[in-house]
Amino acid sequence: MSELQHEPLQASVEKRARRDRVFLNNPVIMQGLGLAPLIVAATTLKNGIMLSTAVLLLLTPTRVLAALLSRFSYFRFRGLIYALTAGAVYVGARYLMGLLYTPAELALLGLYLPLLVADPIVLKRYERPQRERTRTALRKGLITSCGYIAALLFISALREILGLGTLFGSPVIGGALFPMAQLPSGGFMVTALVMCVWRAAAAGVKKQMSLEVEPL
């Protein structure tokens, strides 16, 4: 295989890696998006599932609706469109969350449930100065949600195991290995550790993918 043929293959590997929002280009691990609720509120797997539900209800509808509304408004006001859309979608999402969970359960998330509206993981798309097609918004909203939820569930489960020695409230190990994991400072430490390992694994996979397309 010639060098000229090799270049497009390398580019296709990069493109595939960029599109994979779950593992190779996870929004939490690679871009540091949505860290505030992850660090403060995702202390147990139950909290992680509640936050995941909220993200699922909020992220994709906001992105699709904002992409649609941006077509009919001045594009320079796209930040306002995205923020207002997120606020409007949150009203419905909060109603559905109220049906799914009790007020006491939602109180565990505290301020970080409404703060999702202003989180970059929901609003970041408005920074790009190109209009987004509705179909693309739907696809990217769904895969970004999947990636965020994967990281959220993994880190919240890990924090519950390390900080309390339980999973869903049931004991899984003898005791708490690292009680600080329940605090925001411990959340930063656990998330940083997960990021290190995840990034190393992603780099290894990317290297393997590149080796597969290298000329013999």
Place this chain on the structure above:
Amino acid sequence: MSNESALSLQRPGSYEANRDIVFMILPLLALATFFYGMRPIGLCLVAAFTAMLCDHLVAWLRSHTHNREENSSIPAALVLVMLLPATVHYYVVIVSVIVATMLGKHAFGGYGHYPFNPSALGYAVAAVSWPGQVLFYPTPFSEIGLFDVSGVTLLESAAHTLRAGGVPNTSLFDLVLGSYAGPIGTTSVLVIIACAMYLWMRRGITLSVPLGFLLACAAVAFFYPRVNTLGLEPPWLYLDTRLLSLRYEILSGALIFAAVFLINEPVTRPKNTRAHFAYGLLLGFMTMMFRYFGSYDTGVCFAVLAVNALSAPLDSLFSRRAPQKGVRA
């Protein structure tokens, strides 16, 4: 002046400075062994081994060869152990040393680059995670096994009694000799002062940082004593109570130990020597605020972490500015 005496005045390199710290931990460890048996030695060995293991692990992860001349992790781990009680679990020591070495030191780029004192960070993590293990101390001459600490009576520290508004029931003689319930290596003031003199003569530490630190601590303790909850009375009244407060505040809560081993850490203190006294003053004031209003007895570690963040601004504040005359726009 002969060549030998001229050489002795040279500032030691980082390897020698760290080695000196380890040497000066040894007298404190010997005293702790006298008070608590062999367990402090076991804790120190575990801490030093963990620190070395972390260094080798990071070198392997970064595909570097381990630098044998870089020995800063061992004194950091030993200083951390000196702040803990003799009954602390080995697991707590291992985790706190891992945090101190991997997160406090290597995550920021290794020796010479970290902004926060690794020992203080390790202690803060241990105190927040396991307060029941870290904030209760055995009395000297308790029967503490190398691996078994069950049945040992644990007491709260003198600093805790002060925080509760009481007066510790410890004589001045015991306070100076370190014969009271406290951390492994921070209670014996006399030995710590002897270590400080050696380190000062070797130019491993400067006196301006501890001087400012102890001055600020003494001023707060004298003018606003916690003993008998005196409040903001004129300073010439209740002089005996103020002196009592001064005595207990300075001699408890690992203040003297921190003044020698913790706040003088050459990487995290300001590089500019003219900022050292102000750094010490700020650190002393913050330490007393953490002790007065914080939840933990050894507030100095939390104060060190907070004030370490101000080292660089203090450096630039006290830097000598070149005269700018004749410069016009």
